[in-house]
Amino acid sequence: MAISLQVNGRAHRVEADPDKPLLWVLREELGLLGTKFGCGAGLCGACTVHLDGVAARSCQTPVGEVGRAAVTTIEGVAATALGQRVGAAWIDADVPQCGYCQAGQIMSAVALLRETPKPDDAAIDAGMAGNLCRCATYTRIRAAIRAAAA
Amino acid sequence: MPLRDLYAHPCGDPGGGGVSAPVLSRRGFIAATALAGGGLMFDLRIASAQAAGGVLNAFVRIAPDNRVTIGAKNAEVGQGAKTMLPMLIAEELDIDWAQVTIEQTHADAAIFGPQSAGGSRTTPREWLPSRRAGAAARAMLVAAAAKRWGVEPATLTTRSGRVLGPGGRSLTYAALAADAAAMPAPELEKVALKDSATFRIIGQSIRGVDTPAIVAGKPLYGIDVSLPDMLHAVFVTCPAFGGTMKSANLDAVRALPGVAHVVPIKGDGAPESLVDGVAILSKSWWTANKARDALEIEWDDAAARAFSSETLAEGAKAKLAGKGEAEVLRSGDPDAAFAAAAKTVEAQYHYPFLAHATLEPQNCTARFADGKVEIWAPTQNPEAGRTAVAKALGIEPAAIRINLTRIGGGFGRRLMNDYMVQAAAIAKAVPGTPVKLIYTREDDTRRDFYRPAGWHRFRAAIDGQGRLTALHDHFVTPGTGGKAVRAGDASASEFPAGLGPAILYEQSLIPTNMPTGWLRAPGSNGVAYAFQGFLDEVALAGGRDLPTLMLELLDGATELARGPNQPPFKTARARGVIEKAVAMSSWADRARLPKGEGKGFAFYYSHMGYFAEVVHVAMAEGMPVVRAVWAAGDVGSHIINPLNAVHQVQGSIIDGLGQALVGQAITQVDGAVEQASFDTHPLPRITDAPPRIEVAFVTSEDPPTGMGEPALPPLIPALANAIFAATGRRVRSLPIRPEMFA
């Protein structure tokens, strides 16, 4: 079935099963490989994107349900000043270790800061609790979010 | 403490599949080639100081604009090697870090020498060879300048990629490229290295070379490999380890929309090479994975299904009660020491199987054509993969090209190359078409090479002064036929062997069908918890705290020899980190903590690193919450990249807390693993990360060693000992469950 999508400000038309998760449409149809597969079950957050600015698990989002929502991925998040600030804070703190989770972490952090521009420590933890980092870069994730919020 | 890193098995697989490191010249060589357009390439092959017969190669390319490209030969798995190894070369080449571009090399032991990323071995293995590589290249550039200016090389200096001469003369490396290529190569063993006081890159905090690309979402990982006309694959294997395939409804699956191929694979039965299974291929991985719902396979798995965690635990307990099957170490007279003891202490400790749970699931891309295979793999151990693929496919190792991708977490999982062999075998069925195999999370959890479970029964003899006079450990570990499973064997050098107390270390084996492997700090990650947890009991029974007991025991020797290729264990270095951790954590003031709070200490030596750690816990809502962790480490004379070193320690600490506190345990029913994803085999989340982690390094005179592992082992016993201090309850089994405090 032909599906229209708005991704990172661009219109796309894809031929896909409406049940196919947005994650795999991004990766396989649109070649946007920054959004990662970690569990496919909503448990790790590696696949986090924004739908109309709100964080969503793309592995749990059938492409047929995206509708007119604007999809933002890690490749497009730096288009906003906030996205840029978070990315810069991430680089400055050298947050990544293996780096695999970091696209999802950054997407969740941007969504958190959009909602709560000055989060306290508890709000940071609550906002980021859905994103696993196997390398356990959590100390620096907190620091980078604090820096981006300042 | 044991140094059971991977040294004994340089390729990561004691069962064979070794890196057949070619013996080039014992001194290695350096060759320089002038490049078209005025650049210069150094081909540096240097006999490794520590891996006999091994070679290091790094390509250093100097472009006409004086930018320097350095080949990073080891795969980046989050340990920082892709940044750190080029730092060593750049330092001695005497260039600015800003001039450097880093390129990941492909895998080829014949060119690059050892390329495995495991056992925290990269740093000790490359510390001298990589620096010599840079220094030799620099010497040739200096010689070229000396000749041009008609002066002695000794009168020249270098700085930031320029040779500086008398009277303010200076030339860029690029300008000297063609001449340098013609200079005789210096003897690498004799090339002068910098005085470490003049280091300008080593010791600087340098960010990960790929950090900006990661933040931009660039495709760096194995799972991101995309090739024209590529097919995606899932591979379905027998849930019970060791089952073989009888039949499958292949045609029914072939008929499903979007399915391109369904390929039955006949394996050799070894999980580290190839087990039986069915591959489903499609243009879309999601489609391929969906199609497996329709796949019905009949397995021959009656024998495999006989294994379960329950029977394993029963067997282990029965063995534990008896005498050990083998003596690993008997030193002094333990029987006499127990007979003369003023007091004895006994306890049993247990830890479970664990999965690696790398966030990037196992995956690999392969293309088979004309009898050759090209592979794109996130592997920590490429040469062992080459050997395994060659064997499974019946082709020459030379017919295999392995490209290294960035790796989304390893922790030892990717020292095994099962996914590589599978991808190659599947690709062989569709010649000419690249195939990307991706495990589901469930596949990944259920097809791991698990950290083996272990059971320990300890006894200690204490004399009238409260001193430890004998230690007896009966260790029950998976294995058969007198041989423990991979990463499951006992060590004769386990602390406090050789330090005074009489020792009896025994081992007994119980059969399992669980594939096992190296998990971060293999051989130490579980054992450290058991030994340092029990020694805390011994210390308190003797009226002292664990740091005091450790320092007393360390008085028993200055050095303890280890195996070949391993430096001795030095008690002064252990003492240094213990004293540092005690000081930085205000250990002496812990009696002032409020009720329900406590601090625990542990020390461990593994992978050539000395770490002492203190954990502060407070009980909250029936579970211990970690308030702070202090870690003091000694990994030698230099912390090459302090930023990354601290990251490794922070990560190890939270990793250890996760192993103990969030419920990680792999269990088995009917021969198969029960857990499937992060709900049943959880990882620590940000909410589990302590608000405070303090890291300090004590430097010593020995050469630098690796950071990926040694900070993990002491964390769990320090936590367990803190929980005892806070609650009076001993953690003698992992993981820690809330029921324990009910």
Ligand code: FES
């Ligand atoms: S891949 Fe979507 S939450 Fe894990």
Ligand code: FES
């Ligand atoms: S950086 Fe490795 S999983 Fe987060």
